[in-house]
Amino acid sequence: MAGALNAALRDELAADPNVVVFGEDVGPLGGVFRVTDGLHAEFGEARVWDSPLAESGIVGTAIGMAMYGLRPVVEMQFDAFSYPAFEQIVSHVAKMRNRTRGRVTLPLVIRIPCAGGIGGVEHHSDSSEAYWTHTPGLTVVTPSNPADAYSMLREAIRSDDPVIFMEPKSRYWAKAAVELPVQTEPFDRAVVVREGTDVTLIAYGPTVKTALETADLASEEDLSVEVIDLRSLSPFDDETVGASVRKTHRAAVLHEAAQFSGYGAEVAARVTEREFYHLAAPILRITGFDIPYPSPKLEEFYLPTPERILNALGTWEWEA
Amino acid sequence: MAGALNAALRDELAADPNVVVFGEDVGPLGGVFRVTDGLHAEFGEARVWDSPLAESGIVGTAIGMAMYGLRPVVEMQFDAFSYPAFEQIVSHVAKMRNRTRGRVTLPLVIRIPCAGGIGGVEHHSDSSEAYWTHTPGLTVVTPSNPADAYSMLREAIRSDDPVIFMEPKSRYWAKAAVELPVQTEPFDRAVVVREGTDVTLIAYGPTVKTALETADLASEEDLSVEVIDLRSLSPFDDETVGASVRKTHRAAVLHEAAQFSGYGAEVAARVTEREFYHLAAPILRITGFDIPYPSPKLEEFYLPTPERILNALGTWEWEA
Amino acid sequence: MRFNPALTSVFGRKMVPMSLNVETRAPVVLPDPEPLRLIDDTGRAVPVKRRQGFELPSDERLLELYRAMVVARRWDTQVTALTRQGRLATYPSALGQEATEIGSVLALEKTDWLFPTYRDSIALMTRGINPVEILSGFRGDWHSGWDPHAHRTSTQSTPLATQALHAVGMGMAAKLRGDSVATLTFVGDGATSEGDTHEAFNFAGVWQTPTVFIIQNNQFAISVPLAKQTRARTLADRAIGYGVPGYYVDGNDAAAVHAIVTAALDRARSGDGPTIIECVTYRIEAHTNSDDPSRYRSSSDVTEWKSRDPLERLEKYLVSQKMLTDAVRESINTDAEKMAELTRDEMNAEVSHDPMELFENVYAAERPGLREQRDFLAAEIAAEAAAAVGSGVAS
C-alpha cells in the first residue's frame, strides 16, 4: 500500500504543478514509511521538502499556501504527532471555508499514518479518527487496500475540501496485484467487500482485513457475514450501510480505537436511529478497550481478532 | 454559578496548601468570567497567578507541578483555546498514571468554560467534550447548577485522577438559593432531576435547563418526561440511566455540540446495547447541527430548544 | 504555475551539519535597545544619526498617514460608541495604537497580503474594506464579512498567533511561484508567548519567506502586563534566535513604523527574507467592551500614555512643516465624519439573516447528512411560521 500511495503522490505532483509535499522527513529520506520515496529527487526541493519539526507549523503554513492556490499534502509522522496541530486543524482547516462564506477554499490533505498492530512503542499506534470525524468541516477517509489507497489519495488531493487522510500503518506492506493508475469508487461511497446474509460487519482501515478473516471463519460455522468497508468516515454512507442492515438485520462495527465516545458509537447510533425497526438485535461495537493503546507485548490482547468478533456475535440472542 | 465555583476554589485553596491556581487572567482580573475573583488578593501570588499566554505551557507546567505533589487548577479561557494544549492533555495528562504503572499520580484540574448560548463570537462557544471523553485516562465532568458546581469542583480538586471540568458558560449567571458549603452526590453519579414515566431526557451541562423546560412544556401535553443530569460524562453512570430507560422505554439525549461522532452517539449506542429489548423506539439525539458553531445572530437556530425536542419526540411511533 | 527558477534550492543555505564553525550560519545583529524614532514625542524630527539608517518619510506621505490615523481614530471611537449602544456583540478597540496599525498597513502594496487579528479593525478599514464587512463578525452576523481574495486580507484571527503561520505559508507559496508578494501579520505581545509565534518565526527564518511580523506590543494581554509574558529585554530580541533581522520601534511614531515596515516589505519582496518588528504602544481602551481595566491598571498609567498620543505627535510635526493648513484639517475631518456616518448608518440598518446559510459552505462537496439537517431546520421554521399564522401571532 505504501507503494500505491507513493504512486498517487507522484502522479498528482506530475499532473498539477500546484501540488506540493512537505513535512518531517518526507524529503531525501522518503518518509519513515517510505510513502514519499523518490519524490524529492524527482520533483526537486521546490515541490517536495523537509520542513522544520513542528506540526502546528506544518499545518499552519499549509493553510497559507492553500489560500494562495497551492494544494499542499502534508504528513504527520504518526497519529499522536498530529496533536500539536490540533488547533490549526480544528479552528482553521475545518472552519475557513465556512467562516469566509465560501470565499476561501482550502484544498489541502493531511496524511496521518494511523492505528496499531505494528509493535510500535507508546504514541505510535493511536487511532485519532474520532477527534476528526467530530469536527464539522473536515472530510475523513481511510483506505484499506492498495487500489483504494491510490485512487482515494488522488481524489483527496483533487478535493476542494480539506481531507484528513488516514493510512493504516499495518496495511503499508499489504500487496495486491493492482495495475496503476486505478480508479475505484468515489471516496464518499462505502463498499460491500464481501456479501453475506446474516450479519453486517462495518469496518474501515485496518479492521477491514480482520472483518474479512472473520467472515471466512464464520462461513465455517455456516454464518454468512457481509463486510462493508466504509472508506469514508465523514461523510458516512447511510445508503450502503442501511441497505445491508435492512437485509441482515444485525450489525457490528469494528475499530481499533478505544470504544468510549469512539467512531463506532456514531455508526451504532445513526444506523439504529434509521433502521431501528429492521434490527433484530442491538448493534455491537467490537473495538479497542477504554485504555491507552498498549505496549507491543500486550497489543494482541487489545486488538479485535476474528475470534473475539465471532464470540461477540454469539452473545446476541439468535432465534433457532 | 460563577460564585459557587469561586467559593469552591477559595475553600480548597484554604484547605490544602498544595492547591495552586494559574492561567490566563486568573490573577488580579479574576478571570474573564470572574470565577477566580479575589483569590489572588486573598492567597497571594504564590498560590494564584497569571501565567504567560500559552495553553500548552499552562497544562505542561501543571503536569510537572502535579508530579511534585501540588494540585494545580488551571483555566483554559474558552473551549477552543484548550486546543493548543491538546497534545499535553491527550499524550500526557491522560496517560502518565498508566505509563508509569500507577507510580505517578497527576491530581490536576483543567477548568474549561464551555458551550454557547451567550452570543459569543467565533471560537467562544465550542463544545469540546467529545474530544476529552474519547480519551482514556481523563475524567470529564460538568455541573449544571450552582450546588453541583461547588461540590463537584471541590471533588475534582481532591481527585487523584486528572479532571476536565467543563463549566457551561450560559449557566455562569444562574442563581440558586444554596447555602455553601454544600455536598451533592459524588460526581460519577448521574441524577434524576425530574421524575417522569413516558420518556427519559438525558442531558448535561447547559442542556439540563433545556430538558427541564421541555418537561414542563410536555406536561401540558400530558407527556411525562424524566430528566437525567449526567454530571459525569466519563465515567458514564449506566445504572441510573439504564434504570430510567427500563422504566420509560424511550430516551433522547441532548447536547449543544455537533451531532456527528458527538457524545450523544456514545450515550445512544451504549444505552441501546444494554437496554435494546426495553426500548420501544430508537434513542434520539437532539443536538447541534454538523456545522461550525454559528455566529450570535444565528445561534438560536442551532441550539436545541424545548419546542424542537418535543417535536422530535413526536416523530417516534407512539402506540395510541 | 510558474516556479521561480532561482529556487533549485529553495532554502538558499548550504547544509553544514558537520561544522562547529558558527560563521556558516546567519550573523547576529542585536536589535538596537533604543527604540527607533524618527519623530520624537514633542513632534520634532530625530537627528539623522539616531535614525538607525532609516529615512523620514516625505511630508506628503506623513500627511497621508496623519489623515488615515485621524479617520481611523474617529471610526474606532464611533464603533466603540455603537458597541456601548448594543449594536455590536463585542469590539476590541485599537485607540492609541493608530501609528502602528496605520503606519504598517499603508506600507503594503495592493498585491501584498495582510493577516490581521481581532485588534486590527482600523487597519482593515484603512486597507479599504467596507466598515460593515469588517464589523459583521463583531455584530454577530457571520464570522467574517469580506472576501479575503478581493482585499488580499485574511480573516481577523481570534485563536492567538495562529495567523502568523498562515502568513508564512502564503509567503512561501508566493516565493515558490516566483511572485513578488509580501505577507504582513500582526501579533500581540501576549500572543508572542504562544508556540505558534515561535513556529512562525522559525519557519519564516528557515524558509526565508517574504514575511513581515509586527509584534504589536500594547503592553497588555487582556489584564496581563508584558512583564509576565517575557523576561527578555525586548520582544524584538527574539529575532536573534531565528537568524532574522529584528527591530525595536516606537509604536506611537507613525513615521518610524512606516519607514521600517516599508523597508522590511521591500526586503521581503526582493527575496531577502522575513523581518520581526516590535512596535511599542499602549492599549488606551479596555481589552473589549466587556473588560474592566480598573481591576488591573491605574488610570494614571493611561493618562501618561495619552500624553504620548501618536496623532498629536504627528500633528505637531506636520504643523511645524506647515503641511496642516485649515483647509487640510477640514478635509480630513470631513473624511473622518463621513466614515463615521457611513458606519453608523450601516450598523443601524436592519440586517436579515438567513438561517439556511448555516449549512452552506461547511463543505465544497454536497453532503446528504447535512442536507437532511438543513431540511429539518427549514421544516421547523416553516411549521413555526404556519403555527404563528394559525394562532394569529403574526399578521
Add this chain to the structure above:
Amino acid sequence: MRFNPALTSVFGRKMVPMSLNVETRAPVVLPDPEPLRLIDDTGRAVPVKRRQGFELPSDERLLELYRAMVVARRWDTQVTALTRQGRLATYPSALGQEATEIGSVLALEKTDWLFPTYRDSIALMTRGINPVEILSGFRGDWHSGWDPHAHRTSTQSTPLATQALHAVGMGMAAKLRGDSVATLTFVGDGATSEGDTHEAFNFAGVWQTPTVFIIQNNQFAISVPLAKQTRARTLADRAIGYGVPGYYVDGNDAAAVHAIVTAALDRARSGDGPTIIECVTYRIEAHTNSDDPSRYRSSSDVTEWKSRDPLERLEKYLVSQKMLTDAVRESINTDAEKMAELTRDEMNAEVSHDPMELFENVYAAERPGLREQRDFLAAEIAAEAAAAVGSGVAS
C-alpha cells in the same frame, strides 16, 4: 507545605508596563560564538583565557566521567546488538553523544529531577536506573519501567519537547515550596522547532524556575539536518529572546559540559533561574534501528565525527595526567563488561506479561465500565485456555 517566604512576589520582577526604557528588563549577553571547550580534541587542556570563566573539573571528577562514559558506550553498543537480535522493538542509540549525556547527568544531585527523552537511555543508566527498567519500554513490556519518584527521573518522553514543560512546572513547584531542587531536561535539535520548546523557555524565564535546558544538538532530527531547523547562528542564541543565559558548548567535551551544567544547576538551586545550554555533538548511529542513514548523509561525515570521539579525547587527557593506569583501565572495562552482561542476561530472560494489567492504573478511581472490559478479556483468555486444553493444543 512550606512556602518560600521570599516569594511574596514569585516572579521577582517589578512590573513596568509603562516603560520604553529597556534597562528595566533583563540585560542581554549573547552566547559566545566560540563553543566552550575545556579540553580540545587533541586531549589538551584549553588555555584559561579561552575557558569563558569556567574551571576544568578535577582529575578525579574527570576520571569518574570517563569511567561512566566507557560503561555507557559499552552498554549502548550492547543494547544496539540486542536490538539487532530482535530483543527490543526499537532502540535510539546515543553513541558518540556520551560527553553530553554523562557530563550533564553526573552534575545532578540526587534531589534534582531529570526529564529525559527516548534518546537518553545512557543518562538514565548512569543515574542508576536498572537497565531492564530502562529498556522495558523499548522491549515493549510496558511504556515505562521504573519508578520516577525513586530515581527522581521522569519517563522518556516521546512526544518531542513536551517534557521540557514538565521540567519547568516541577521547577516552579520546588521553588514555590522553597526546596533547593533543580530540574534538568534534554531537548533535541529537531525538537527545538516545536512550540513547546519555546513555551518552556519562556515560562522558565518569566517564572525564573530552577531549570537547566540541555539542547542536545546531534545535528539531525531523524534525516533532517540542523540547517533545515533553524537559520540562527546557534540554537543557544535563542536564550536572548527569553532573557535567560545561553551557552554554546562543545558537546563532545565532557569536561566542558560537566563544568557548565554544574554551574547552571548551582545557579538554579540558588534561585538564579534557568539556563539554556546547547551542546554540539553528533549522532553516530542511525536514528533508531529501523532508520537508514545512507539515504541522507554520507559515511564520510560519520567518519569525520568519529575522529572527534568524546571518549578518546578524555582518555588522551587523562593519560597525559597519568590518571589512567592499567589497573584503572581494567577496572573500568570490568565495570563496563559487567553492565553489558547484566543487561544481556536480563534482556534474554523470559518476561511474562499480565494482560489484566492493561486495565490497571488507567484511573486511580474504580470504573465499572472498565471493570466490565477487564472481565470480558479475562473470560476470553480463560475460554481460550480451556479450548486449548480441550483440543489438546496445550499440555
